[in-house]
Every structure is written in structure tokens, then in C-alpha cells.
Amino acid sequence: MDTFSHARPIGLSASTMSQVLGLFALAIGLTLAGIIAGMMFAPVLLNSGVLIILLLGSLAIVFTSRWWMEKSPLNYILFAVFPFVCGLTITPYLMYILASYVNGGAILLNAFAATACMSIAAAVFARTTKVNLLGMGGALMMGLIGLIVLGILQIIFPGLRTGVTELMVSGGGVVLFALFIAFDVQRITAMSRMGANPFMLALSLYLDVYNLFLYVLRFMLALSGNRRD
Numbered sequence: 001m002d003t004f005s006h007a008r009p010i011g012l013s014a015s016t017m018s019q020v021l022g023l024f025a026l027a028i029g030l031t032l033a034g035i036i037a038g039m040m041f042a043p044v045l046l047n048s049g050v051l052i053i054l055l056l057g058s059l060a061i062v063f064t065s066r067w068w069m070e071k072s073p074l075n076y077i078l079f080a081v082f083p084f085v086c087g088l089t090i091t092p093y094l095m096y097i098l099a100s101y102v103n104g105g106a107i108l109l110n111a112f113a114a115t116a117c118m119s120i121a122a123a124v125f126a127r128t129t130k131v132n133l134l135g136m137g138g139a140l141m142m143g144l145i146g147l148i149v150l151g152i153l154q155i156i157f158p159g160l161r162t163g164v165t166e167l168m169v170s171g172g173g174v175v176l177f178a179l180f181i182a183f184d185v186q187r188i189t190a191m192s193r194m195g196a197n198p199f200m201l202a203l204s205l206y207l208d209v210y211n212l213f214l215y216v217l218r219f220m221l222a223l224s225g226n227r228r229d
Contacts, residue, residue, distance in 0.1 A: 016192035016201070023202035027083040031210070034087020035094065046092055062207075069199040072209045079199050086210060097217070102226045111217040118216070119209050122178045126185035133179075133186045140183060143176045166222040171214030180208040 012225045038045060045051050061082045069075045097104040126133060145147075150169050155159045160169075 006179075016196060018199050019198035020188055020201045020205070022094045023079060023198055024205050026080065027202065027206040028209075030080055031082040031087040034084040035091050036087075037084075038088045038091025039095070042091065042095060045088065051089060051092065054085050054089050056083060058089065063086075064202075065200070065203060069197055070202070072149065075199050081202065082203070083206060083210075090214075097221065100227060102223070102228055103224070107217070107225060111213060111220055114216050114220075115213040117210065118174075118178050118212065119181055122181040123185045126182040127189070132191065133183045136179070138177065138181060140180055143172075144180075147176060148170065149172055162222070167219065170215050170218035170222055174212065174219055175216060177208055179211035181205070181212065184208055 045054075063080050065078075068078050072207060094108060099109060101107065147169070150160075154166075154169065157214075160166070183199070184205050188205065192198075
């Protein structure tokens with residue numbers, strides 16, 4: 001996303017596109033590893049302040065990314081740590097879904113599959129369309145701000161977390177982050193020719209897909225979640 005668009009290029013021997021795809025694949029793998037580790041150490045995550053520390057740490061990594069992505073080997077270390085921590089911090093939410101919904105397991109599997117299919121579809125669209133999506137960065141950021149505001153309102157007013165409102169918010173998030181993926185795929189294609197920082201591009205794409213999954217999951221829960229009695 002635009003948050004990382006002004007990072008300076010770094011001189012690396014392999015093609016930037018190959019590095020971006022490799023780093024993105026690494027991030028997905030480390031996220032899954034973080035989820036597995038989170039399942040193993042769930043009592044520690046749920047019964048201590050570790051989860052809050054991890055959440056704050058992940059935010060710190062994102063907000064300082066312009067600084068560390070230029071410094072090797074720190075860029076490799078923090079880029080690896082971030083998705084692993086994301087996997088750890090999402091685990092309690094996934095466990096809550098499994099424990100609270102009769103069809104929780106099916107919804108999680110469907111959300112994973114839907115996220116993968118939508119991400120691939122968005123990437124294919126970005127690579128094949130003649131429409132220049134790079135001009136919609138400002139509109140996407142405005143949509144993201146609006147989504148954040150709605151999320152805050154849902155925290156303040158619990159009644160907005162269910163029913164039609166939740167379907168609209170989560171559905172809007174799905175559409176927004178699918179568009180972000182298409183936007184970033186075109187941006188990666190354009191900037192890779194200029195030798196842009198692959199950590200910046202891969203982190204941006206990873207955040208798109210990660211947030212898409214969260215909103216797909218929310219949408220499916222609101223649409224067909226069957227709570228246990």
C-alpha cells in the first residue's frame with residue numbers, strides 16, 4: 001500500500017519481482033507456522049500479557065518499516081518475525097471461532113480457500129486488464145480510513161457488530177482489500193522494473209492478503225455462522 005511507496009531502492013542481484021514473490025511466500029509460510037505455534041502455546045497467549053506485547057510489537061514493526069527495510073540483515077530478521085507474530089496473534093481468534101461456532105471449522109477452511117481464490121483472481125485481473133489501477137491509490141486509502149472509522153464505531157456501539165451492519169462492513173472490507181491486492185500487483189510490476197525495495201512491496205502485498213482473510217472470515221461468520229448454544 002502507499003504507506004511504503006517512498007522507500008529507496010536497494011541494489012540486489014536477483015530480479016525484484018522474484019524476490020517479492022519469494023518474500024511473500026515466506027511470509028505466508030511463517031504465518032501458518034505462527035498459527036501452529038499459537039495452538040501449542042495457547043494457554044500462555046490467553047492467560048498472560050504476551051498477546052498484547054506481540055500486538056504492539058507487530059504494529060511497531062510496520063510503523064518503522066521504512067527504516068529497517070534498508071538495513072541488512074535486520075530487514076530479513078524483522079520481515080520474518082512479523083508474519084510469524086501475526087500468526088501467533090490471530091490464533092486466539094481462530095480458536096474462539098472453533099469453540100463458539102458449530103460450523104467454525106468449515107467456515108475457517110472456506111475462508112482460507114476464498115481468500116486464496118480471490119487473491120489469485122485479483123492478481124490475474126491486475127496483470128491482464130488494460131485499466132491503470134495505480135491512479136486509484138488515493139481512493140483506496142480513503143476507503144481504508146472509512147473502514148477504520150466504522151470499526152471504531154462497532155467497538156463503541158456493540159449493536160453494530162451483528163446483522164446487516166456487520167455484513168456491510170465486512171463485505172466492504174472484502175471488496176476494498178481485493179482492490180488493494182490488484183492495485184499492489186500493478187504497483188509491484190511497475191516498481192520492480194525500477195529496482196524498488198522488495199521488502200516494501202512484499203510487506204504491502206502480505207498485509208493486503210492478511211486483511212482480506214480477516215474480512216472474508218468476518219463476512220462468512222455474519223452470513224452463515226451457527227453459534228453453539
